[in-house]
Amino acid sequence: MELELGAVIGFTGQVPQGLILHPDNEHLIYPLGSTIVVRHVVSRAQSFLRGHNQRVSCITVSRSGQILASGQQTHMGFQAEIIIWNFQTKSPLHRMKLHKVMIQSLNFSCDEAYLASLGGQDDNMLIIWEVSTGKGFCSTSIGHEPGYDVKFLNNSNNKLVSVQNQIVKIWEADYVAKKVNFTLVNLGNLKRQILNVVIDPTDAFAYVGTRTGDILEINLERASYKRCGPARKLFSQGVQCLALMNNGDILVGAGDGTIAKLAGQTLQVKCQSEVLGGVTSISLTQDNTHFFLGTSQSNIYLLDSDQLKAELRNTCHYDRINDIAFPNNFSEVFATCSMNDIRVWNSRNRQELLRIQVPNLECYCVGFAADGKSIISGWNDGKLRAFLPQTGKLMYVINDSHRHGVTALIGTIDSARIVSGGMEGEVRIWRIGKQTQTMEASMKEHRGRVWAIQLNKSNDLAVSASSDGSCIVWDLKTHTRLTCLFESTMFKQVLYHPDESQIITTGSDRKITYWDTFDGQAIRMLDGSEEGEVNALAINKEGSHFVSGGEDQVVKMWSYDEGVVLYEGIGHSSTILKVTYSPDQRNLISVGSEGAIFIWNLP
Template sequence: MSSLEDLLDTPQIQFNTYLGFGGHLTKGLHLLPNGQELVYAAGNQIAFLRIQEKPDKEKLNKVQPLTRRVGGGAAPPRQRAFGGTTNAPQASRILTSTQKKPVFEEPETLDVPPQEDNNIIVPGSLVRPVLVSGHKYPITAMSLSASGKYLISGTQSPVGAPAEIIVWDVEQKKPLNIQKQHKGSITDIVISPDESFFVTLGEDNLMVVYPISAEYHHPLYTPLAGRQFVTPKPLTAMICVNPNLLIIGGDDFLTFVSVDLKGRTLSDNPVRVPIRRRYSCFKLVGDFVYGGTEQGDVLKIDFQKQTALQSCPSKKPFVGAVTSIVGNDQNNVICSTTAGRVYLIRTDTMTPVSSNEIATQTGASQATATTSALQLSAASLSAASPLARCVSANATGISCMATCENSKYAYAIGPNALARVNKSSLESRLLQTAPPTIVSPAGIQSLSTPIDTSRIYVSGCGSFVSVWSSQTGVELLRINVPNVFCNCVQLTPDGSQIISAWSDGCLRSFAPQSGKTIFCLQNVHAGGVTAFSLSRDGAFCFTGGEDSKVCVVDVCTQQVLQVCSGHRGRINSVTTQLVANNQQELVTGCQSGFVQHFHIIQQGNQCQIKPIWNSRAEGDVKGCAELEDGSQVIACGSGGLTWFSCGKNAGAVVRALPLVAGGTSLCKEERGDVCKIVIGCADGHIFVVDWDTGKIEKQLCVFCGQVSTCCVREGTVFCGGVDGGIVSFDLWE
């Protein structure tokens, strides 16, 4: 395929599950007014996720003693601090075991909503979002209108190109218009309360107003007015208080902008606040605006008098920067921080009355005493990562919170987790985790499944190795090796070990249930182990590294049996294949484009590889595979797909297929005489190609950036991207 136009008629793949979200964005999560559907950014995709839940009857029927007294010492401290008084001292009465019917059949008998989270999330529902495409670059900011009719998203600005702004119809899930007015990435987007216009703010400190209703007699969604702010540092946050007033904040910068769109005039009134602050978010609750700061406090702002009144806490600030603010039913506010905590603040006294640590870390077993991904500093982000170039991004704790009037919960999202928070009690529940790609510039580096099932899979991401359930999306185990990166991971055929290759040149083996280290073989390759594959019985491991060498390792004795040269540059692919007469063969590909083919000679406790042929492909080689009959080898890389002949014309190029973007990963599966190839590309495309004809049969594009790895088992394909997403689909349907 030489151009994108050639792919227009290629059928789209319907994926089964998608795991991952842009949890690093401080303005990337919203809850629809019905309180049952989340909207969040996933790379350059908009994801709509319905929260499917059912009541936990066992919890609702649980008998509890009558010990509550409103205003007395027996009441929990948080219950007394919710704000406001009550004239019904028995309103929180709990029914006893003498009741005739269970509580869940008569919820109306309780005047006060239960503070405990009594709902069960339907297993697997959180990994099946509806993904909507439209953006070319990663999303940096989103805004949802009050009625839930419009969703507006903005992207980062690549070098030499403007940022994209798309207006979406939420009900139809389709774009209405696209604008490109900013030279820098989009910092914030707000929609007026009456849904008559929306405003975008960019890194270039340019504010642009666009109409979304016909009352201004101006073409919809096109710029109506704008204002360039002169300040040495980028503006960071914005809020539309009413159709006539905007508040914009930055680093020691706070201004009130009066809006007259019928006269097409904007006038601002900068205000000097007594304390120097960098504003990260704003929220209108009641008659006041509350602004969160990166210094760790919340300011109460009177927008009518255009002045700041109070700050909370008054003395020692919260730990971490304030990333998001939401209101609850008592007109109090809840703020989240980069330290992973939420605080309930009484708005009348501006004092924090309760706090809780949100479960933004994985609920899986921690295999080692290690540093959490949410506690790593933003300095660990590499400039090579697309996430590092996003504005309004956060690498730790809670990045964003969202709620609505019809929900008793607020939803909190972090770099690798999604949690639910009770707006009154701050009780939290972890809903879903995702790979911690915020700390890995390469995203998902490797995926692997057991040899006999596709119900679970293993991922390597940064310094983490995780075991996942493919059906529910639950993270079953997380293993962390600090200060190194996992380049490749596989399960042994008997499922007794997880063997992984690391950037420090080590091979590490872990128990798949406990995560305990079985062995660590050091100094296998200078510069790091970049790829490996196991023999059919799992007794031997064939590795490739940065040093351009191929090694044979005895897994049982942890000894290097053989070292082979011949490649030039980093070895990107090492695959084994069982061919006729139970003979095993090995194919390797490297950065310089060389492909080598070996016989595997295995006798008892000894194993060695013997070269058969070597050849060269166009560009580099990222992935290799061999047919079960041993007649052909295929390689993918920057030059596309290349088929090599084995046997008599060993190493001869049979044919080549150019791709829209360079190939970055490859896997294949055979059924009878038919073989399908799955190709991952640098632009995020996934192609299913027929081996014999070389025809692209299906395509899928859900990743922002390259597809870094793919594997297939029992007809189920798993692909991982540099943006941290993992997608699965059926190969043969």
């Protein structure tokens, strides 16, 4: 059985021109790992297109909006798949495989009869497909230079423009003879790495954006270079995306986060503004008064085309997420921590409430104090930091709490102590006073990184899981080891069963093991996954079900007594690092190394 995906927080901003406003002006379409999200702009309701098994590398929508196509990236030596979807039913029409490794660019013809696809640098093929049958119609190699973008002309279904490293080609397809011939555009002495192309509505000329940071205008009838601009100031880090407005002006997104509007006649900048992250996609509304913009830091903005005033509409993590935490018995908000920040989310409307940034540092673990008065976190500079949950203001720092990083932590139920684990294997207990934070005990038995720490209900025992192949149960009153569990694996997660008669662990040997807490003997072993280690475990309040996730990218819900998988949740496109139940037991939340937060509805 499949788990029902309730909502996602995430957007893969690195996909060029990946954020698309549907022609009905009501839906935003964007990739998230291997899933494609269709979100209603006003009501924020989400639906999902799921069919790819690896990261989606490009998306395009036909002019009428009835069909869309997506391509993916796979491993070396494998064929990359293109899927054509019916937008109304959200179901795949055709699945096509001819390209190797990666699909670089896709584009529908004006009459929606043909789809052009360009392979990545390991493939370098241009293929034109017939949309009605899903069959490859004619194909050709584009040469040695890697291609970046391909577009059909606006008024003919057999002419295309492709851009490669330093070459622009105009292609003409002969559908009777099934051949494609090209004309090379004469660029004179110009040497530019060309990244993208837009074609004017009359098909008289095209604009191409370059990595140098300027824009070249090309006459398509003569196949010759006309001029370039802007003359004085180039765009930093290259022109990443272009869009053409109805009045002839050009919108330019640059790699440093600049968004500019250029006059079509002079190619001079009319106005510009800044956004967070390099601009990767621009999508205009039908009336051209506003446009949506996606950045490489996974932010989505809405801008007005006149003044370019940016309004932030959607945010999410753009790097791997290391941990999730809910406050004690409160399901409305949760916190996640990533490579450079901690974010607090409203779990109902999926909006970001607070962002706590510590520049250039990675946050390994995050938690809420039991009284809800602080957010506690462990960082890779070895410091334990606590922040106020409303404002994100720093409350206190425990310096040098662990060498090389704090990798696991948990607060006691009275909020007076924190138990933390470090990169070198120490488990330490900190007493948190009003003004002071002191170390109560340091217990050094583990030889490797401590991945997880759990407390029992009465908070007098703690269990820690380490990558040295041991889990240790500690007595927190005497600060000594009670029992030790050994296995030839790197333990990644440890949990107490709610009745505390058993401990459940998982790790790099792909096994999920039940242990007796009294004598530390293994009672039962389950195969957690066919391939790849299992990183994450969570158990519900009754102890009847638990959830696992790992390198096989599937969230699995198990029956605790029977030891069988009841439900599977498919949607992640890279390793799952953490899963957790919401305190009200209505949702399950999983996070992965692609930076996505998946919220699943529990059956």
